Amino acid sequence: MKISKFKEYIVITLGIALVAFAIEYFQAPNNIAAGGVTGIAIILNAVIPSLSIGIVSLVLNVLLFIVAIIFIDGKFGVKTIYASVGLSLIIWVIEEFLKPVAITNDLMMATIFGALISAFGMAIVFNENASTGGTDILAxxxxxxxxxxxxxxxxxxxFLITLVSALVFGVDVALYSMLSIILLGIIIDRVIEGFNVCKSIFIVSKKSEEISRYIxxxxxRGCTFLKGVGAYTGKESDILYAVLSRNQFIKLKKYIKEVDPEAFITVGEVHEVLGEGFNDIK
Structure with missing residues (x-):
């Protein structure tokens, strides 16, 4: 159990490190305030350069957590606190010791690649049932x-953060910030779906009992027998239903080819599976 928890925090750390990289090497140097606490911090850093984006993010996150506890009885998991505070600290470390500069000054390239890297990192964090906190509390x-x-x-x-960004950086840069926010929303959903894609399988076979034991x-994994009747033959048959990961399906297909090459199989993709052996129903 402890090893599993340790792995979860390693994965979350990887996720927030990617977000921090995107902010410090693509977004902040190009004044792209893509929403959230870090967007506010980028704007404040531009107005008062002596303010570190990492420190401002940390202070804002702590203040928002306090506000949530007072006004909305906020209950935050340890993972969310770790991710939000950890992101601020990693940003501070990058600023303090690595002195980051923009990888590209092309606003379109910075917007696209910043959003891609940040979205991938945030999807990793969300997939571990954590979040980076921040303006979600205001929402x-x-x-x-x-x-x-x-x-x-x-x-x-x-949108309000983007509006303030327009006043500080100009309309053109603010529009890139808005584009980045839109891209983040789209990409995060797609990446999370990709993490959780499974194969939904129906099998009609004379060796269904053997196949079920293999599964x-x-x-x-678990599986279920469904009763069916052949429309042409009128004979009853067992239909085996199971949900497997990609790797498990590849192994199953190889096994079925060996025990019953004449089996009939249909395969579909499911993007979310809840219940025993998969994600908890929440």
Whole structure:
């Protein structure tokens, strides 16, 4: 159990490191304030250069956590606190010791690659049931006090940050910031879907009992027998249903080819699986 937890935090650390890299080498040097606490920190750093983006992010996150505890009874998992504080600290370390400069000064390239790297890192964090905190808390407050949907509230907060960005950096840069926010939302969803894609399989075979034992004993997955009747033959048959990872499906297909080459198999992709052996239902 302890080893599993340690791996989770290693993965989260990798995720926030990618986000920090995107911020310090693509977004901040080009004044792209792509929403969130770090977007606010980038704007404040531009107005007062002596303010470190990492330190400002840390202070804002702590203040937001306190506000959430006072006003909305905020309960944050250890992972979320670790991710939000860890991101701020990594940004500070990069600024303090590596003196980052922009990898590219082309605003379009910085927007695209910054969003790609940041989205991949955030997807890794979200996939471990954590988040980087920040303006999600402000969105939650808008939801509670003004009854605005969470999704719309997040967009409203990010839009407000972009509006301030336009006043500080100009409309052109602010539009790139808005593009970055849009790309982040799209890419994060796609990456998380990619992490969680599984194969949904229906099998009709004369060796269904043997195949089910292979799924249970060798692949360590559950499966279900469904009763079916052949439309042409009128005979009853067992239909085996299972949900497997890509690697497990490859092994199963190889096994079925050996025991029953005449088996009939249909395969589909599912992007979220909840329940025993997969993600918990939350």
């Amino acid at each position: 939650k407050m808008l939801n509670i006090f003004f009854h605005i949907d969470i999704g719309k509230a997040i967009l409203a907060v990010d 249970i004993d060798t692949l360590d």
